[in-house]
Structure formats: structure tokens, C-alpha cells
Amino acid sequence: MLLFGLTGSIATGKSTVSSILRDPPYNLPVIDADVLARKVVEPGTPGYAAIVSHFAPSTPDLLVPAAECGGREDGPGGLGRPLNRPALGRRVFGGGDATVKDRKVLNGIVHPAVRREIYKAMLRAYLRGNWAVVLDIPLLFESGWERLCGTVLVVAVSEPEVQTRRLRERDPHLSEEDARNRVMSQVDVREKAEHALRRGPGAGVVVWNDGDKEDLKKEVERVMKEVQARSPKWWAWLLLVCPPLAGVTALMSFLKMWRIQRQWEQEKKRE
């Protein structure tokens, strides 16, 4: 099964591309890390308890008001009021040193739980006999998941202003400053695009999303031809029926990508 990592930066168009890949003619199953990141912090989960314990004392509006939970202080399901995500977002994306520290704490709570959910979803996709599965992970490079992926697809735009504009159109509650802070708190997507291309043809591809949505579909078509040429379906089926071959191939791919990643990091340190 081809692990197909999909990434980009905030509002570059990852969700739009993932829904194109989910639909015909591609029909690929998608594991969405953002959806899982929401699931693992729902009231009643260990993630929720850890966030409340760390952030509640210093964030008075951390939970949605009881009035929005039918007046119940203990939330609609009795397990606690849901997190007020915009308030938590301001804590971890607001800019400044404290923000960086808070983001690390939040990531330390959310990421291990998301990782466990991704492994479970991958196993389900494998057992269903899929030839490929899309891992839609905004922090694919930062989290190290890219080394496990046979192909990495970065959805990129050429100018950060395009991200800020689309972000504000989608989330009107964000001020210009909020939107800009969110864009600036992430690695520049052009750097991610360069990183992906370093993996070689078919193993790292970039979908440029500077035009309209029709242009985006054509871009996806272009890169999928490149991916399918490198990783034909018969090869995926062969790996499916021959797990030892799949194991050896995965290990070789992992080592190659680990080497490329190390070279990349060394070059970035020298710059």
C-alpha cells in the first residue's frame, strides 16, 4: 500500500486537494490528521483532561460557554464543555515566546494521541486492500511522518498573502493580524515544496494552487500522472499479496528518505 503524504501550510488548499483525491476518478481513502486531532481532545478523552489541566488556569475562555451547551456546566454529554478552539488558537498561534512554549505543550498532548489513531486507520486501510492511502497531515515534515511515505505531495502557493486572504475569507472571525500570525507561525510552504522535490520524481511532488479551483484540479491531474507512473497499481497489489516484499521495500524507502532528510537538515544548518 502506497503511503501518500499530503501536506502544505495553513490555507494553501490541503483540504480542497484531499477532497479531490477522495472523489472519482481517484477514490482514495484519506486519513485526516486535523479530524483526528479534534477527536482526541473531545470531552471525556485523556487529551481533553490534559489540556484543561494545563491551560484552564491561565485561559478563562478555554471552554465554550455553558449557554452554548444548553445551559449545562458539564457540557452536552456530561463529560465537560468542549474546547473553545479559537481561544486555544490565540494562545498557541498569537505570536511571541510564550506562544511557542504553549504550542509545544499542546503538540506534546495532541500529537502522540493522533499518531496512535493514524496507525489504527492505516491498518484498517491495508486490511481493506487499498492500493494507496492519503495521509493528510499539516505537519508532515515537522513530525517525521514524511520518511514513512512513498510519495509526498505539497500543496503550495507562491505568495503568503494568498494564504492570508483565503484564510480570512474562510474564517471571517479572524482579524488580519490573527490570520497573518497563523501564516507566519508555520514553516514557509515554498520551503516545504523545495523539500518535497528533493525526494525525486514521483516521490515528492508539488501542486501549485495560485489559480482558481479548476486550475487546481488540472494540477492534481498532472501530479497524479507522475505518481502513478512511478508507483503503478500492479506493484501495490504485488506488495499486498507479498508482505515480506512490502516490508523490504518500505525499509529501503524509509532509509533513502531518512538520508535525504538528513542531507536537507545539514544544508539548512549551513545556510
Ligand SMILES: CC(C)(COP(=O)(O)OP(=O)(O)OC[C@H]1O[C@@H](n2cnc3c(N)ncnc32)[C@H](O)[C@@H]1O)[C@@H](O)C(=O)NCCC(=O)NCCS
Ligand atoms: C490550536 C487549535 C485548537 C486551533 O484550532 P482551530 O480550529 O482554530 O484551527 P485548526 O485546528 O483548523 O488549525 C488550522 C491550521 O493550523 C495549522 N496548525 C494546527 N495546529 C498546529 C500546530 N500545532 N502547529 C502549527 N500549525 C498548526 C494546520 O495547518 C491547521 O490545518 C488546533 O489547531 C490544535 O489543537 N492544534 C494542535 C494540534 C495539531 O498540531 N494539529 C495539527 C495536525 S496533527
Ligand SMILES: Nc1ncnc2c1ncn2[C@@H]1O[C@H](COP(=O)(O)OP(=O)(O)OP(=O)(O)O)[C@@H](O)[C@H]1O
Ligand atoms: N484555488 C482556489 N481558489 C479560490 N479559493 C480556494 C482555492 N483553493 C482553496 N480555496 C479556498 O481557500 C480556503 C482554504 O482552503 P483549504 O481549506 O483547502 O486549505 P487548507 O490548507 O486545508 O487549510 P487549513 O490549513 O487551515 O486546514 C477554503 O475556503 C477553500 O475553499
